[in-house]
Amino acid sequence: MGIDLVLDPAFLQSVPRFLTPILLAALGGAICERAGVFNIALEGFILVGAFCAVLGSYFMGSEWWGAVAAMAGGVGMGLLFAEFSLRRKGDAIVVSIALNLFAAGLTVYLLRTIFGVSGAFRDSGIKGFSGIDIPLLRDIPVLGPLLNGQSILFYFAVFAALALQLFFARHRLGLRLRAAGENPAGLSAGGVDPQRVQLWALVLCGALCGLAGAQLSIANVNLFVENMSAGRGWIAVVAVLLTRGRPLYVLFIAVLFGFVDSLSFRIQGFGLPQQFTDVMPYLATLIALIVLSAWHKSKTA
Amino acid sequence: MQVDLSGVTVRFGTLTAVDNVSLHFSPGEIHAVVGENGAGKSTVMNVLFGLIKPAVGTIAIDGAEMQWRNPQDAIARGLGMVHQHFMLQDSMSVLENIVLCSEPVSNLGFVKFNTARARLREIAETYGIGVNPEKRIADLSVTERQIVEILKVLYRDAALLILDEPTAVLTPQEAASLFQILRNFRASGKSIALITHKLDEVMEIADRVSVMRAGKLISTKPIGETSKAEIARGIIGGELPASLTRATQAVGEVVLAVDGLQARGVGKTVGPVSFDVRRGEIVGIAGISGNGQTQIIEALVGLRATTGGQASLLGHTLRGLDVGARRALGMSYIPADRQRVGLALEAKVSENAAIGREGTKAFRNWLFIKRAAMTSFARELIESYHIKVAGPNARTSSMSGGNKQKLIVGRELSRGTPLIIAENPTWGVDIGAIDFIHRELIRMRDAGHAILLVSTELDEVLALSDRILVLYENQIAGEFAAADADRLAIGELMTSRSKVVQVA
Numbered sequence: 001m002g003i004d005l006v007l008d009p010a011f012l013q014s015v016p017r018f019l020t021p022i023l024l025a026a027l028g029g030a031i032c033e034r035a036g037v038f039n040i041a042l043e044g045f046i047l048v049g050a051f052c053a054v055l056g057s058y059f060m061g062s063e064w065w066g067a068v069a070a071m072a073g074g075v076g077m078g079l080l081f082a083e084f085s086l087r088r089k090g091d092a093i094v095v096s097i098a099l100n101l102f103a104a105g106l107t108v109y110l111l112r113t114i115f116g117v118s119g120a121f122r123d124s125g126i127k128g129f130s131g132i133d134i135p136l137l138r139d140i141p142v143l144g145p146l147l148n149g150q151s152i153l154f155y156f157a158v159f160a161a162l163a164l165q166l167f168f169a170r171h172r173l174g175l176r177l178r179a180a181g182e183n184p185a186g187l188s189a190g191g192v193d194p195q196r197v198q199l200w201a202l203v204l205c206g207a208l209c210g211l212a213g214a215q216l217s218i219a220n221v222n223l224f225v226e227n228m229s230a231g232r233g234w235i236a237v238v239a240v241l242l243t244r245g246r247p248l249y250v251l252f253i254a255v256l257f258g259f260v261d262s263l264s265f266r267i268q269g270f271g272l273p274q275q276f277t278d279v280m281p282y283l284a285t286l287i288a289l290i291v292l293s294a295w296h297k298s299k300t301a
Numbered sequence: 302m303q304v305d306l307s308g309v310t311v312r313f314g315t316l317t318a319v320d321n322v323s324l325h326f327s328p329g330e331i332h333a334v335v336g337e338n339g340a341g342k343s344t345v346m347n348v349l350f351g352l353i354k355p356a357v358g359t360i361a362i363d364g365a366e367m368q369w370r371n372p373q374d375a376i377a378r379g380l381g382m383v384h385q386h387f388m389l390q391d392s393m394s395v396l397e398n399i400v401l402c403s404e405p406v407s408n409l410g411f412v413k414f415n416t417a418r419a420r421l422r423e424i425a426e427t428y429g430i431g432v433n434p435e436k437r438i439a440d441l442s443v444t445e446r447q448i449v450e451i452l453k454v455l456y457r458d459a460a461l462l463i464l465d466e467p468t469a470v471l472t473p474q475e476a477a478s479l480f481q482i483l484r485n486f487r488a489s490g491k492s493i494a495l496i497t498h499k500l501d502e503v504m505e506i507a508d509r510v511s512v513m514r515a516g517k518l519i520s521t522k523p524i525g526e527t528s529k530a531e532i533a534r535g536i537i538g539g540e541l542p543a544s545l546t547r548a549t550q551a552v553g554e555v556v557l558a559v560d561g562l563q564a565r566g567v568g569k570t571v572g573p574v575s576f577d578v579r580r581g582e583i584v585g586i587a588g589i590s591g592n593g594q595t596q597i598i599e600a601l602v603g604l605r606a607t608t609g610g611q612a613s614l615l616g617h618t619l620r621g622l623d624v625g626a627r628r629a630l631g632m633s634y635i636p637a638d639r640q641r642v643g644l645a646l647e648a649k650v651s652e653n654a655a656i657g658r659e660g661t662k663a664f665r666n667w668l669f670i671k672r673a674a675m676t677s678f679a680r681e682l683i684e685s686y687h688i689k690v691a692g693p694n695a696r697t698s699s700m701s702g703g704n705k706q707k708l709i710v711g712r713e714l715s716r717g718t719p720l721i722i723a724e725n726p727t728w729g730v731d732i733g734a735i736d737f738i739h740r741e742l743i744r745m746r747d748a749g750h751a752i753l754l755v756s757t758e759l760d761e762v763l764a765l766s767d768r769i770l771v772l773y774e775n776q777i778a779g780e781f782a783a784a785d786a787d788r789l790a791i792g793e794l795m796t797s798r799s800k801v802v803q804v805a
Contacts, residue, residue, distance in 0.1 A: 170411050170412055170414070171409075171410055171411050171412065172404045172406050172410045172411070172412055173410060175393075175397060175400075175401055175404065175412060176401070176402070178390065178392075178393065179390050179393070179401055182390045182391065182392055182393075183388065183389065183390050183391070185386075185388055186388035186389060186390055186398075186401065187401070187402060188352075188372070189352075189372060189382065189384055189388040190372065190373075190376070190388075190401060190402025190403065190453075191351075191371050191372040191373025191374070191375075191376050191402055192373070192402045193371075
């Protein structure tokens with residue numbers, strides 16, 4: 001193993017597939033973070049999104065309907081979060097844990113009642129997103145195999161990171177979201193209900209997490225597996241907290257995680273024990289934490 | 302724009318905060334509303350601004366009755382409020398703060414910052430005030446923040462400006478420039494409602510003054526037809542308290558002895574300081590905030606480690622003792638920060654009243670706290686210290702600042718310890734409460750307790766102390782006996798190193 005491993009087209013191709021769900025979910029989480037909603041239910045949001053994507057794609061016969069259904073599922077979770085956390089003033093951590101457990105149970109239950117299977121549902125009727133071939137990009141070395149031929153959701157995710165940066169800086173709702181997270185009393189005094197703003201944050205977050213789920217179930221593969229989010233929502237939570245919801249940093253962290261995740265998968269083929277390779281994304285998290293906190297210290301000192 | 306509040310009544314639970322109050326605000330007039338903390342001034346203004354719905358009463362603008370669903374309605378009709386606590390977003394720029402909630406936007410909802418910038422320039426030219434719109438709030442001084450709050454209101458084209466205690470955080474010079482701005486507004490035909498409890502400000506700038514007490518409107522008069530003394534009588538509901546008198550008395554044994562005490566300060570060591578406080582005297586520590594007062598007090602109370610020297614209470618060294626042990630030895634403490642150090646705001650009044658006593662027999666039954674004892678003790682404190690609150694079971698956060706402070710003063714003084722440490726005991730409380738707290742401290746002194754008073758208000762130190770120590774740059778710069786304490790000399794010591802007097 002060495003540099004040729006990292007430059008291997010197959011490896012490069014896999015990096016965006018790993019990073020897209022993390023990036024989409026983390027951007028959703030970033031919106032909540034900036035709006036002062038402590039949402040650590042991203043895992044559950046993604047899982048419901050992944051299931052709804054398969055549901056939409058299978059019954060409507062189109063991956064686009066799959067994506068719409070995934071967003072709807074994610075938004076539904078967002079609204080549930082809003083109902084319990086905002087309107088009924090439940091503790092955000094308790095609500096998050098409840099929704100994560102709820103999502104796991106609900107998808108398993110629906111898998112059995114709707115598709116009559118347990119464990120996994122695969123069917124040729126599930127239409128998935130295929131890679132988009134971009135002629136000019138294709139021919140650039142390294143970047144070509146890395147960025148070309150990905151699902152539309154990957155390109156959307158990168159666009160969303162940049163757009164979100166602009167949204168926070170220049171958009172009315174972006175401004176209000178930041179105010180809701182920093183000093184909600186200032187919003188109330190100006191006649192804007194901070195809870196309405198936070199509701200919007202949860203809706204946007206739900207839609208993005210839904211798409212993250214769609215990337216898992218109808219872009220990376222064309223099937224739904226129980227608990228297929230497999231901790232990506234938690235990695236996204238870490239990305240959000242590390243960056244305090246700054247979209248460009250989120251993009252950077254998601255790329256880092258996507259890279260390490262995909263690398264850990266890759267080097268299993270080189271005889272390293274799986275227990276070690278499984279640890280890699282979390283090691284990367286820890287290292288990112290240490291580097292970031294050292295950097296913060298040097299800046300404030 | 303003529304704004305009329307008629308017959309407004311507001312109730313919080315069983316407490317009637319505002320009782321049948323009518324106020325009228327006319328164009329080109331500064332109308333001051335004065336009263337003690339908790340008199341209902343802020344509540345009335347919150348009604349006017351749509352933040353609180355009154356139980357009874359109406360709001361009319363130019364004769365037409367209004368129904369506010371929320372502040373947005375009031376803002377849309379030309380009302381603007383500058384709140385006592387800044388409602389700003391520290392991490393955002395001045396411009397972002399000003400447009401927030403009234404953003405000029407394009408079709409897609411993006412904020413047209415250039416339009417806002419141009420409008421802000423216009424305002425700056427019209428009224429002669431402005432702040433660099435690109436600066437972050439966190440980098441602004443308190444005055445600049447105040448100006449941002451005012452700009453917010455002007456940006457929304459308010460015809461009635463409500464200012465809630467606008468000078469509370471300003472120095473006299475800053476307040477003077479704020480008043481000049483207010484005069485410009487008056488000249489341009491705006492109505493201004495000024496909530497304050499500083500009577501000198503009222504006399505200086507107001508055209509009309511309304512006095513509130515205990516939720517009721519006592520009087521409304523043009524400033525020319527009233528006097529400072531009359532307003533003060535209205536506020537307190539009786540004659541002005543006679544000025545404080547202190548009989549000279551012989552002091553007793555040393556209660557607190559501080560010898561070469563040092564503590565870690567902000568980037569620098571505080572001290573060494575040496576002094577003592579005897580029975581029957583009030584020793585005042587004067588100085589501008591940030592000259593080591595906090596560290597010395599914390600070191601004495603046990604909240605901060607000392608790095609040198611020592612202190613003893615009634616001959617027992619304080620070294621190695623924690624806060625509880627020091628208090629048990631005979632020390633009470635009225636902290637400067639009542640919100641965070643003095644009280645647990647979310648707890649009940651009775652729970653706060655019992656802090657430091659839960660362990661004693663009267664309040665504890667084996668493992669359990671005696672609720673009934675706590676409640677009746679709190680009721681006693683409420684009565685004997687004239688605390689205005691719904692009852693022992695009310696949330697502490699529901700009390701006004703002055704009443705919170707009275708609760709702390711009551712809790713600490715009623716312990717009757719030989720030593721009482723009072724740190725800015727009247728900071729941010731109204732005149733009635735200030736006078737009450739001062740009298741209580743003097744009563745304790747007369748009864749033979751030793752009192753260490755730290756205050757950044759020189760007048761307070763002068764009024765109460767038998768001896769005055771002046772702190773400058775973490776050292777004691779001089780000592781005065783009350784008889785020959787000279788304002789100017791103390792003021793000079795507080796601000797200049799060159800005049801440092803060596804004290805033995």
